[in-house]
Amino acid sequence: MSLLEVKKLTKNFGGLAAVSMVSMELNSNELVGLIGPNGAGKTTLFNLLTGVYQPTEGRIDLEIKGKKQSLIGKKTYNITDMGLGRTFQNIRLFKNLTVLDNVLIGMHAKNKVGTLAGIVRTPHFYQSEEKMKKEAIALLTIFNLEDKVAERAKNLPYGEQRRLEIVRALATKPKILFLDEPAAGMNPQETADLTALIRQIQRDFEITILLIEHDMSLVMNVCERIYVLEYGRMIAHGTPAEIKNNQAVIKAYLGGE
Amino acid sequence: MKQLNKTNLGWLIFILVAFLATQLLVSFGIIDAFYEITLMTILINIILAVGLNLIIGFSGQFSLGHAGFMAIGAYCTAIMTIKTPTLVGLFAGILLGALIAGVVALLVGIPTLRLKGDYLAIATLGVAEIIRIAILNMGSLTNGAAGLSDIPYLTTWQLAFIFVMITLIIVVNYIKSSAGRATIAIREDEIAAESMGINTTKYKTIAFVIGAATAAVAGGLHASYFSVIRPADFTFMKSIDILIIVVFGGLGSVTGSVIAAIVLGIINVFLQPFGQLRMILYSLALIAIMIFKPSGLFGTKEFMISTVMKKQKTKTPTKKEETK
Numbered sequence A: 001m002s003l004l005e006v007k008k009l010t011k012n013f014g015g016l017a018a019v020s021m022v023s024m025e026l027n028s029n030e031l032v033g034l035i036g037p038n039g040a041g042k043t044t045l046f047n048l049l050t051g052v053y054q055p056t057e058g059r060i061d062l063e064i065k066g067k068k069q070s071l072i073g074k075k076t077y078n079i080t081d082m083g084l085g086r087t088f089q090n091i092r093l094f095k096n097l098t099v100l101d102n103v104l105i106g107m108h109a110k111n112k113v114g115t116l117a118g119i120v121r122t123p124h125f126y127q128s129e130e131k132m133k134k135e136a137i138a139l140l141t142i143f144n145l146e147d148k149v150a151e152r153a154k155n156l157p158y159g160e161q162r163r164l165e166i167v168r169a170l171a172t173k174p175k176i177l178f179l180d181e182p183a184a185g186m187n188p189q190e191t192a193d194l195t196a197l198i199r200q201i202q203r204d205f206e207i208t209i210l211l212i213e214h215d216m217s218l219v220m221n222v223c224e225r226i227y228v229l230e231y232g233r234m235i236a237h238g239t240p241a242e243i244k245n246n247q248a249v250i251k252a253y254l255g256g257e
Numbered sequence B: 001m002k003q004l005n006k007t008n009l010g011w012l013i014f015i016l017v018a019f020l021a022t023q024l025l026v027s028f029g030i031i032d033a034f035y036e037i038t039l040m041t042i043l044i045n046i047i048l049a050v051g052l053n054l055i056i057g058f059s060g061q062f063s064l065g066h067a068g069f070m071a072i073g074a075y076c077t078a079i080m081t082i083k084t085p086t087l088v089g090l091f092a093g094i095l096l097g098a099l100i101a102g103v104v105a106l107l108v109g110i111p112t113l114r115l116k117g118d119y120l121a122i123a124t125l126g127v128a129e130i131i132r133i134a135i136l137n138m139g140s141l142t143n144g145a146a147g148l149s150d151i152p153y154l155t156t157w158q159l160a161f162i163f164v165m166i167t168l169i170i171v172v173n174y175i176k177s178s179a180g181r182a183t184i185a186i187r188e189d190e191i192a193a194e195s196m197g198i199n200t201t202k203y204k205t206i207a208f209v210i211g212a213a214t215a216a217v218a219g220g221l222h223a224s225y226f227s228v229i230r231p232a233d234f235t236f237m238k239s240i241d242i243l244i245i246v247v248f249g250g251l252g253s254v255t256g257s258v259i260a261a262i263v264l265g266i267i268n269v270f271l272q273p274f275g276q277l278r279m280i281l282y283s284l285a286l287i288a289i290m291i292f293k294p295s296g297l298f299g300t301k302e303f304m305i306s307t308v309m310k311k312q313k314t315k316t317p318t319k320k321e322e323t324k
């Protein structure tokens, strides 16, 4: 089976079906796009997949060591621990903490040092702190943030905050990474650079990335497959070439304007 | 050994200097018997404020129940030392108090720490009241509203100083560990913290339990120094007193809590001659500080030996250059 399998997922907010009968599959080691007009339900789908919302109906199964595991009813932190990382459309960094601390917090759950070891400062504690710091700086270096280690997150320029959020999500060692409009608010050059970087980390880290992006042409250039949502429904799915010529998609995008 | 690195050595020297300075003030009679009460109050308040700051300022959970946990420690220590009036009795009482307070905090924390903001404040307030009313109704064990008197004097300021240091080491080491960072992340953004794989209820509860246990230690010292305790000493007003120190010093600054406990202790001494006017002046001083420095004396900043040592290092070469 595929790495992540979503079947007939539905989320109603009162009378509004924000996500309706959505099915999708993610395989290991691929970069997949998720597009759709404003209010299509993209963020809601992310929130369902990461346990922030519980679905009204449907199934979400993750393959772990050859076995299917349902994510329904699981807590967000459990789901992260099982290998699903994410960023937020409205940046949610730990604003008052340093860039380094933001990344170290991402590493915490997978760092097996007990609370007590930290209080009594065992040698193991010092070793793991050093190891975590090294790893964190290595990750930050990939995103050209190594000079900002001691800076408070809120003092970074907007584009760097977006990059830091990706680093922080990578720090949780995800198998699947959900990026919610990582290039929002960036200029075309920054957007192009970031997209290239996302492509590169997907390959280097050998993870699966599901990328929400407004700019259709960008997604077309880097994604192997694309899902299209409109009014909570999955209206199309296919390769960039197929999506480009899909009548429903053209209508959704042109009709919306 | 890593434990004996420069920073820790720096702290050790700093603590010894603080201790010796206080000892000198006492030896030369500058801190006389009267001022010793102030000194003890300050030391006890440091423990209370640092513990409450861990809960409110670091994990971001608004608790108004600190006096309840203090009461547990006070009564445990009182009962224990009345039966066994030795240092062993004192330590056993304080330890048992901390343990019971910790267990109560654990049992209370797991359901209530899921509540947010105001709801949590009300819930913790309720818990403290329940503890106080339970103590009121424990018959001869706690002696009801009259409280316990003739509790053996077993505490000295030196002993309290040591307990302050133990509290500071535990709290600061916790904050500056991976678990501590996870706890602070909850304060910063709970949803983001969950998405980082952090079990937020767990770390809120740990902070709550550590805070409660240290409050019990402070209560134990209080009982054994002042020799008389009544349930009325541990009302809502006591929790507010501690909260004032924490806010005054800065939510999220251990240094702030320590300095605030000292400053407010000293202000109280100077206001002593004003009698009834004292509380008004004290309140005015608080209002003034909150207007001019709304984030408290220190905000979230900390005094750190390592930065002081770094500054020393950068200073030395410039001096050498000057002599050339």
Ligand SMILES: Nc1ncnc2c1ncn2[C@@H]1O[C@H](COP(=O)(O)OP(=O)(O)OP(=O)(O)O)[C@@H](O)[C@H]1O
Residues within 6 Å of the ligand: A013, A016, A018, A036, A037, A038, A039, A040, A041, A042, A043, A044, A045, A089
């Ligand atoms: N918590 C909520 N309660 C009620 N309605 C919600 C909630 N969250 C989202 N919605 C609604 O669900 C629909 C889908 O919203 P969602 O944020 O998922 O869209 P989106 O595709 O991410 O849009 P955008 O491109 O603007 O980010 C919208 O109509 C939105 O108003």
Ligand SMILES: [Mg+2]
Residues within 6 Å of the ligand: A042, A043, A044, A089
């Ligand atoms: Mg969205």
